[in-house]
Amino acid sequence: DTDTQPKAWRKACKTCSDPFAEGLANLPFFDPIIEDEQHFLVSCPHFHIPRLALEEHVKSALLSWEPARLKELFDKDLMVPFSRYVHGLMKIRFPEDPPPAPLLSQLITK
Numbered sequence: 626d627t628d629t630q631p632k633a634w635r636k637a638c639k640t641c642s643d644p645f646a647e648g649l650a651n652l653p654f655f656d657p658i659i660e661d662e663q664h665f666l667v668s669c670p671h672f673h674i675p676r677l678a679l680e681e682h683v684k685s686a687l688l689s690w691e692p693a694r695l696k697e698l699f700d701k702d703l704m705v706p707f708s709r710y711v712h713g714l715m716k717i718r719f720p721e722d723p724p725p726a727p728l729l730s731q732l733i734t735k
Contacts, residue, residue: 633657638664640671663690665714675713680706 634647637657641664649655658664665672667688676684683706686694698707 633659636660638669638671640669665718666711672714672717675710675717679710683707683710 633655634642634657636659637646638660641658641660646655646657660669667676667690679687683698683703686697686703687707687710689695697703
């Protein structure tokens, strides 16, 4: 239950954190690997293979993690490959597809 878990454990990367570490979460020195944007996009080993498939100029801008270079990812030439990369990571991270939304015609009763 996420409401009873310590905040640090809720933010921890479940790939990079040992499942037994949850028992340490209440200790004052607990310092898990946090699943933030940089970890998710750049360093988590769970997403290493998709990262290898990135086009070189996209990978270079992303791995630099410098604001000026990150802005390049939203240029017209890099936005599509970068958004495909993020979409692919999200599909890996959240594998369950939500149920399709009902069609409007299905919602209208006759």
